[in-house]
Amino acid sequence: MKNITHVEGSVDPVRDIEIIQTELILADIEQLNKKIEKAHKRSKKQMQKAQKRRFEIASTFSSPK
Numbered sequence: 001m002k003n004i005t006h007v008e009g010s011v012d013p014v015r016d017i018e019i020i021q022t023e024l025i026l027a028d029i030e031q032l033n034k035k036i037e038k039a040h041k042r043s044k045k046q047m048q049k050a051q052k053r054r055f056e057i058a059s060t061f062s063s064p065k
Helices: 013-062
Strands: none
């Protein structure tokens, strides 16, 4: 059997579960930040499309005939 060294040097179940929970929370936060960034980019594109469409509509009414 191999002797495996614990990352923290000793086994402490309470500390170890706290570390795991913290790492999971940080991973969740990272995923949320990515989703927020994607949503922001998507909404920005939609706003640009809407502004372009409003400009096109306004141009049809204001262009000389």
